[in-house]
Amino acid sequence: MALANVGLMAQYQLEHSTAVTAGTVVTQAPAAGSTVPSGSTVTLIVSTGPTTIPGAQPCQASALKVQPGQLVSEASGQNTIDWSLTNLGNPCVLNGYPAVTALDQQGRVLNFTYSHSGDQMTTAVPPQPVYLPTGSSAWVRLNKYRCDVTVQNTTTSFKFALPSGGGSLDLSDLTRIFDYCAEPPSLTIAVSPFEPVEMLLSANP
Numbered sequence: 744m745a746l747a748n749v750g751l752m753a754q755y756q757l758e759h760s761t762a763v764t765a766g767t768v769v770t771q772a773p774a775a776g777s778t779v780p781s782g783s784t785v786t787l788i789v790s791t792g793p794t795t796i797p798g799a800q801p802c803q804a805s806a807l808k809v810q811p812g813q814l815v816s817e818a819s820g821q822n823t824i825d826w827s828l829t830n831l832g833n834p835c836v837l838n839g840y841p842a843v844t845a846l847d848q849q850g851r852v853l854n855f856t857y858s859h860s861g862d863q864m865t866t867a868v869p870p871q872p873v874y875l876p877t878g879s880s881a882w883v884r885l886n887k888y889r890c891d892v893t894v895q896n897t898t899t900s901f902k903f904a905l906p907s908g909g910g911s912l913d914l915s916d917l918t919r920i921f922d923y924c925a926e927p928p929s930l931t932i933a934v935s936p937f938e939p940v941e942m943l944l945s946a947n948p
Contacts, residue, residue, distance in 0.1 A: 806832030
């Protein structure tokens with residue numbers, strides 16, 4: 744946003760870093776303080792965190808703080824929610840996908856299908872381990888197509904079961920409403936793998 748406000752373009756490159764928290768800019772080119780023509784492109788090198796943390800154990804739900812991300816700029820007809828999972832405990836690792844369950848206001852399970860194949864808003868790349876030093880975050884995205892027929896029910900919370908016996912998280916602070924209806928295109932929720940940077944959740948980051 745800061746670059747756009749002064750008439751510059753931005754592009755991103757990602758690299759692992761043990762010193763810079765995932766999602767934070769490591770460096771940029773041209774360097775800060777440079778003078779460039781309007782319309783120039785500034786490349787931001789963004790950290791994806793460490794490639795590994797020796798001895799890190801699978802993350803446990805009890806050590807993770809979960810928060811919804813900012814509202815996502817969606818393609819037409821899509822409903823998207825991003826979540827950050829911040830590690831408040833010892834360094835740990837998340838690898839794969841959360842097992843997701845959508846619940847209505849009465850706590851009943853809604854009969855969605857969950858896909859790891861990606862869609863218009865969600866990456867289809869295979870999962871890679873995300874190593875979380877204390878205080879760092881991983882990200883997950885859920886996306887589905889809207890209801891074009893009569894809405895039968897509404898999701899008011901989700902449950903995330905973590906891989907490797909990490910326990911489960913209850914997520915009720917929703918930034919988007921996921922309606923439920925008997926319409927095949929709307930009955931599948933795309934689930935991203937755990938990612939170290941929010942931009943990697945997108946279908947075309």
